[in-house]
Amino acid sequence: MKRKEFLQSILGASAFMAMPNISFAETPEALPELIKSTEKQTFGSLIGHKATPIKKVRVGIIGLGNRGKVLLKMFKWLVENDHAEIVAFSDLLDQNIKVAEEILAQWQKKKAAIYSKNEEDWKNLAQRDDIDLLLICTPWRLHTPMSVFGMNHGKHVACEVPIAYTLEDNWNIVQTAERTKMHCIMIENCCYNQEEMFVLNMAENGVFGDLTHAEGAYLHDLRAHMLSKDYYQDQWRIKHHITRDGNFYTTHGLGPISFYMNIGRGDTYMHLTSMSSRELNLSETAKRENAPYHNFKCGDMNTTLIKTAKGKSIMLQFDVHTGRPYSRINKLVGTKAVHDGYPSRLYVDDGKLLYWGHNWVDDATYKEYEEKYTHPIIKKLRNISKSYKEGHGGMDFVMIYRLIRCLNLGLPLDINVYDSAIWSAVTPISELSVASNSLSIPFPDFTNGAWKEARQLEVMQNTAI
Structure with a gap:
């Protein structure tokens, strides 16, 4: 891979647009300039952000592989106690959809809508007007485009780690969240x-x-x-x-x-x-x-x-x-x-x-x-979380619980x-x-x-x- 292509893969495709003649040599001077060229205007305006309280958080889950299925199970108590509802699923594999439907049927009467026609069908899920939160559990390369698309369509976003792996994508995530005033949380269970x-x-x-x-x-x-x-x-x-x-x-x-x-x-x-x-x-x-x-x-x-x-x-x-x-x-x-x-x-x-x-x-x-x-x-969740050991010993449940309850109450x-x-x-x-x-x-x-x-x-x- 040529050095320019390598740097673009890390910084982002537009990193060189403002500095087309910059040297790609491995010099101490060039890299800070390149990093600075990726910067975008942000304001820190979402620190302490409180969105409108959502009595029952309506959730769409994109990606139902190893991680998505486990996190789906973490919603059981929240659904049973009327804090959340699973509205829709999206995945490319029929088997993943089938297993997710079987899990959901154990504790939610209403079936989830399914989006699995093609690689773009998740966008139809994200554009529904009866979803408050997108839960993204897909391969890394999809995290940023899905998060940005979701926020642009009025959805709060909870995305698996990492939320981005180029600097340009990290800036895009922050800019989009500030512009749309939507929460965008990377769900770091540890x-x-x-x-x-x-x-x-x-x-x-x-x-x-x-x-x-x-x-x-x-x-x-x-x-x-x-x-x-x-x-x-x-x-x-x-x-x-x-x-x-x-x-x-x-x-x-x-x-x-x-x-x-x-x-x-x-x-x-x-x-x-x-x-x-x-x-x-x-x-x-x-x-x-x-x-x-x-x-x-x-x-x-x-x-x-x-x-x-x-x-x-x-x-x-x-x-x-x-x-x-x-x-x-x-x-x-x-x-x-x-x-x-x-x-x-x-x-x-x-x-x-x-x-x-x-x-x-x-x-x-x-x-x-x-x-x-x-x-x-x-201490508060110790007894409840004992039933969710599959979620990394219970920490997945604590994470999802905090996410949903903060959205319920309009808290940061x-x-x-x-x-x-x-x-x-x-x-x-x-x-x-x-x-x-x-x-x-x-x-x-x-x-x-x-x-x-x-x-x-x-x-x-x-x-x-």
């Missing part, structure tokens, strides 16, 4: 996991003191999933690994960290640097399994370092090639305490200087912290469109850095400076709903 919400509540209540550093990751052996001919339709996911190199899946680790650090609410990312290891695991496995794809550009491990405006540092890792137990790391470091995840451990500094012998708190002490700082949302959503763009933009910027010998790349400001105002996280508000 922000609603019990452990992450426990750590967040401790951070918000001063247990960690002043935060200095965090580490997050998506370390998940996906070789079986990606090499399967059936798991991802047309093996769409592995194809990204053939042509791209960077961190493609930032938000499982970065979403919770951004909450811990109040990103977009008094702090923001300023620049990042990224590097990838060589690639061995996926290609060797593909050859051993006689898979149709053998050559991959994406390194086995990507490590990205991010610096915030207030001087905090973040290490973010991505590896779906290597056989290993799952981990998101979930490390948070402050002046008074440190947390490490997988398994969850807590160290609290009592102020005494030690040469050695630092230990995690014992089980009894950890339990005391857990009982004191379990997030109120988790926990994750706003700026969060969605900021977290997703790490992907194309990491790819630029990897391709430029780990050059430090500046971060765009999607909020037009509105991030500077310190504000309480929405997920810490209205916790009793």
